[in-house]
Amino acid sequence: MRRLESSATFLRGHISRRIFTVPTATLNRLINDHLRDGGLVEARMLFNQNRTSLDVSTWNTMILAYVQRGLMLEAHQVFDQMPVRDVVSWNTMFMGLKKTKDTETVLRLFIEMRRSGLIPDELTIPAIIDAVSGPGFKVLVLQIHTLAIRLGLSLNVYTGSALLRGYTSLRDLRGLERVFEEILLKDVVSWNVLIMGYMKLGFVEDGERAFSEMPERNIITWHTMLIGYINNMEMDKARDFFDKMSQRNVFSWTVMINGYVQSREYKVALLLFREMVESWSNRPSHYTFSTVLKACAASSSLLMGRQVHSMITKRGMACDIVLSTSLIDMYAKSGDITAASHVFKSMPVKNPASWNSMIGGLARHGLGVEALKEFERMVQCGYKPDQVTFINLLSACAHAGLVEEGEKQFMLMGRFGITAEKEHYACMVDLLARAGQLDKAERLINGMPFAPDFVIWGALLGACGLHSCLELGEVAAKGISRLRREHPAAYDVLCRVHGEKGDWTSVMELRRLMRKTKAKKQDASSWIE
DNA sequence: CTAGGGTTAG
Known part of the structure; x- marks a missing residue:
């Protein structure tokens, strides 16, 4: 180990002067060392200096480094400059693009990959399936399934699970079951995806059957069932299931609480939250808080809202932009516009959503002129108003009887690139x-x-x-x-x-x-x- | 050298 380090130091000194041709294995290790320590810049420097003698895996490592940091532009740049690309290079790019939801590019690249003659492997289809999941892609999912069969990939768990998602998005029950049968060695994940598919298509009993048939379960299995029940509006079953869960974590609690919020049972949601806090079993996360604040807002539970606010502050989460926005909304909807505006003013960083809840809050309180002023400030601060901004603004005008001002703003929407939708007409x-x-x-x-x-x-x-x-x-x-x-x-x-x-x-x-x-x-x- | 499944704001 010592020897390795000293040779690394030695090499580093000489690489910049391009005296030696460094063996690729060593170079790859050096670049990896930098990346592990967070030295992206150093890694890139080493990389650039040895561009001509790099092998594919080193290029791939560099792409991965950018992908993991969400720097897709840089990843793309490296990808474009590669002299030779292998299937890993493509897969890495697909996975990165999947995270940014850039489905256009995924599709374009996939076609390009096929044209280049490279053969997709068991990780390619999981990486691209999201790009063709949705209405309007029926043929594409079927084509990809056919391709997978032709390449023998549909037997694989990774590819199989991806195809399950594809058929779920097509709302194709037969396809879902056929693909599941095709998988040679089914594991927990594939069973979970199957259950998720059944639940999304509304086949709760089939989901239950799969749940009881599967050889092993993990906590995600339980969550998939729980969410399935909730989305199918089976709240009693959901709660029963929740109570029976052998292990529970923050996620489980949050899902259950959020389930009650979705089914508009705000008081029950708050009771469950109280139970969670008092049991000390799991600390609420910011997901939990944001869900609970929604319940407070919807039921005008100002006291509870204040308690949640102080919990958030104690946890040092007060600067979370999502939570602050939820707090503004909660205060505004439970009648304390002063507190709402206080939270808003204390935000170090804002975004259009936070402005919207502030403007919406003022509108709700009949403070049309203040809402308009806040809107002016929003624009002055360089934030781009969106559809919601104008819904709030127009409803502020409506509530305050500012007819001409409302008509004026309605006409001016186009300037911000927003076309009037139904909600705007309704206002x-x-x-x-x-x-x-x-x-x-x-x-x-x-x-x-x-x-x-x-x-x-x-x-x-x-x-x-x-x-x-x-x-x-x-x-x-x-x-x-x-x-x-x-x-x-x-x-x-x-x-x-x-x-x-x-x-x-x-x-x-x-x-x-x-x-x-x-x-x-x-x-x-x-x-x- | 890649790794498929579950939750948040206006």
């Missing part, structure tokens, strides 16, 4: 209709590039109730009836929104409609937040 309809400009609101609806949705009719209906405009209200009510299949949860929100304003006429009207259309509170996904 504008709300804005105009509340102000009594019902004709203008109706004209806006008729001129929209898409069919009016639930929210838009709801905004119009609410205002019609407010201004006792029966004729147009009838139109809106009919519009809603046609759309009753969509977003049953939206009724709820509408009731709340109009209830807050003391606008009881429209609330009654909506309640009546709810009964009439038998709306169920089953849609757990949020539609505006």
Whole structure:
């Protein structure tokens, strides 16, 4: 070992003067040593000085170093300069690109790889499958499966598990089961992916069957089942399963708590969180905190929210940008706009999301002018507003009755490269209709590039109730009836929104409609937040 | 020299 080190020092001194041709094995080891110690720059220097005599594996090591640090531009640059590429070079690039979700490049490179005549191996398909997973890629998944069969790769666990994901994304149950059968030696991961597939396709019983049949399980197996139950809205089964888990970690707790949040059982979520904290079994992570803050926000649990805030501070997580943003939202939604703004001001680094929750909070409190000011500041500070920013801004104008200002901002959205979507139109309809400009609101609806949705009719209906405009209200009510299949949860929100304003006429009207259309509170996904 | 599966904000 000593000898190796001294020879390394010796070599380092001479390499820069290019006196010796260093054996590639030694060079590779040296570069690896640098990389292990975090000396990327030194590694790159050594690398550059010996470019001509490097072998493929050293090039690959260099690519990997950049990929692991998320520096895809640099990785790509090295990759492009390689005199010879092997399958590892391609795989390493694919894996890096997968993390950045650059599916375009993955696809392009994969085709290029095929053209170059190199044969994919058992790690290639796992690395590229995400790029073709999604609607619109049916043929591609089938082609890749065919290719895998032709190369004998579908027998492999790695490739097989990847193909399972591919078929899951196609919502193809038969394909899923066929691929699983093809795998020669199934391991825990492949079983887990199978269960995940069953659960995602809604075949809970098949998932349960697989769970009981599999030879061994790990904690991820349990989590896959848990998440499966939750996403299939089987909350009782989920909780039962959670209680029976032989081992639990922060992840398990967080998933269960988040499950309750998703199914809008905020109080239960908070109870479970309390249980978690009091049992001292696992410390909440920032995932846990952000989920819990959402529950606080949704249920206006200010006291609990404050407690969570102090826990976050004690853990030294106060500067976490996600948590701060959740805190702002929580305070704003539970009525303490001062605390929200305090958190916001104390943030050393902000991002568009944090500005959005601040502006949204001001809007919620009817502080339209302040919201506008904050928006100006956001732009001045160089942050790029997005769709959500404008939803918040327009709703701020609507709540504060700033009609002209709202119309102006609506027109100016394009300057930031944002095209008006349904939500923006909904805000504008709300804005105009509340102000009594019902004709203008109706004209806006008729001129929209898409069919009016639930929210838009709801905004119009609410205002019609407010201004006792029966004729147009009838139109809106009919519009809603046609759309009753969509977003049953939206009724709820509408009731709340109009209830807050003391606008009881429209609330009654909506309640009546709810009964009439038998709306169920089953849609757990949020539609505006 | 690569390594497939599970959770977070507006």
